[in-house]
Amino acid sequence: MRHDIDLLDDGAGTRTKVFHKGSLLFKEGQPSDAAYIIRQGRVAIFRVIKNKRVGLGMRGPGDMVGEMGVITGGVQTANAEALDYTEVLLLDQNLLRTMLLRSPRPVQIIAGYLVDRVRALSQRITDRPSGHQFYSVCRVVALSWRAAVASGQTELSYAELSSTLKDILLISQLEIDAVFEKLKKLHLVRLTAVRSAHRRTDPLLGETRPGEDFVKDRLVSLPDADQFLQVARNVAREYRDRPEFSVDLEFCDLADFAREAESTPDIIYKKIGYREIPEELFFFHKAAAKDYIEQMGPAFFKQASRPRLAAGDLERVDDVTAVDGTTLQEVFSEMGFHKVAVLVAMAGETARRHILKNLSKKIAAVVVEEAGSLADLDEAEAADVERELLDRVKTAKGITT
Numbered sequence: 089m090r091h092d093i094d095l096l097d098d099g100a101g102t103r104t105k106v107f108h109k110g111s112l113l114f115k116e117g118q119p120s121d122a123a124y125i126i127r128q129g130r131v132a133i134f135r136v137i138k139n140k141r142v143g144l145g146m147r148g149p150g151d152m153v154g155e156m157g158v159i160t161g162g163v164q165t166a167n168a169e170a171l172d173y174t175e176v177l178l179l180d181q182n183l184l185r186t187m188l189l190r191s192p193r194p195v196q197i198i199a200g201y202l203v204d205r206v207r208a209l210s211q212r213i214t215d216r217p218s219g220h221q222f223y224s225v226c227r228v229v230a231l232s233w234r235a236a237v238a239s240g241q242t243e244l245s246y247a248e249l250s251s252t253l254k255d256i257l258l259i260s261q262l263e264i265d266a267v268f269e270k271l272k273k274l275h276l277v278r279l280t281a282v283r284s285a286h287r288r289t290d291p292l293l294g295e296t297r298p299g300e301d302f303v304k305d306r307l308v309s310l311p312d313a314d315q316f317l318q319v320a321r322n323v324a325r326e327y328r329d330r331p332e333f334s335v336d337l338e339f340c341d342l343a344d345f346a347r348e349a350e351s352t353p354d355i356i357y358k359k360i361g362y363r364e365i366p367e368e369l370f371f372f373h374k375a376a377a378k379d380y381i382e383q384m385g386p387a388f389f390k391q392a393s394r395p396r397l398a399a400g401d402l403e404r405v406d407d408v409t410a411v412d413g414t415t416l417q418e419v420f421s422e423m424g425f426h427k428v429a430v431l432v433a434m435a436g437e438t439a440r441r442h443i444l445k446n447l448s449k450k451i452a453a454v455v456v457e458e459a460g461s462l463a464d465l466d467e468a469e470a471a472d473v474e475r476e477l478l479d480r481v482k483t484a485k486g487i488t489t
Contacts, residue, residue: 120157129174223324429458
């Protein structure tokens with residue numbers, strides 16, 4: 089069965105293009121010379137406003153992106169990123185305009201109206217202080233709960249809590265209700281309805297009677313306050329790629345990077361020093377960097393001094409990059425070829441180079457050949473060899489605990 093997209097594929101003026109995961113189809117502000125119809129894959133539409141990535145939605149097979157700029161003759165008003173392997177049909181400006189001109193006049197009028205409306209809505213999109221809406225709501229709830237417990241309360245007013253969330257996060261009641269509905273399904277919060285009724289006077293009998301009851305408010309409580317934020321953080325991580333409108337930071341600091349990787353800043357610092365993390369992932373705020381350089385002076389940046397070796401610094405085989413060559417040569421001679429080959433097989437690229445650098449060329453060749461044959465490395469043996477290496481280095485440095 090043929091679809092509309094199949095008919096377009098047969099027409100003149102279209103060609104196919106492929107984008108790999110993470111590639112940009114177009115960027116905000118670029119000239120609009122073509123629109124894209126998605127044949128395969130998914131595309132995220134977003135804007136970047138004051139270092140915040142404002143998600144505008146997701147498009148899939150059969151959807152068109154980039155048409156706004158082509159129709160209006162302006163620049164792209166948003167960014168489009170391939171979320172996975174994506175194949176698209178390109179419609180150039182002449183083809184798209186010809187298709188519109190050939191359509192009935194009422195369709196042209198409606199299309200023009202929709203273009204103007206989308207442009208107006210796009211201009212109203214702003215950054216919002218909530219980096220991740222779901223988790224931000226949970227953090228405010230947790231803080232409010234702690235304050236309530238400290239003052240002797242056992243429940244929170246949903247109406248008052250909603251008012252607080254609106255003031256702090258600038259989100260709507262619909263968004264708040266959606267988050268609490270999710271929390272309720274996950275049994276992270278307990279909501280108890282507080283009902284009331286309007287009393288009315290019967291005009292014939294003159295009697296006052298209660299009318300139909302309604303939910304006046306709801307009371308919020310946390311069944312497990314200690315685990316609330318931990319579970320909420322895990323849920324937020326699962327739902328961070330939701331296609332609906334969201335706001336996220338385009339750049340993050342080192343602490344956020346470590347938190348996202350479920351690591352610590354200390355370990356991330358080490359990995360940067362060992363060149364295990366690509367340098368293109370890290371950026372400096374230019375003005376702040378210039379101020380820091382001026383504050384520290386040129387001499388500070390001429391030489392990097394390695395922190396003094398301590399017992400706690402050696403935790404795994406990749407930490408040998410911080411050990412001097414003389415110590416390593418002594419340790420390797422005691423361990424033997426096979427164990428050094430095991431270390432080479434399990435080490436990262438930087439540590440592997442450092443190990444081989446401290447072996448003679450002949451021995452290094454033998455070690456590399458044997459390490460290549462250790463395809464199915466026994467985990468228990470690898471752990472034992474790694475522990476022996478660390479213990480021997482510490483002993484050689486006189487820091488054995």
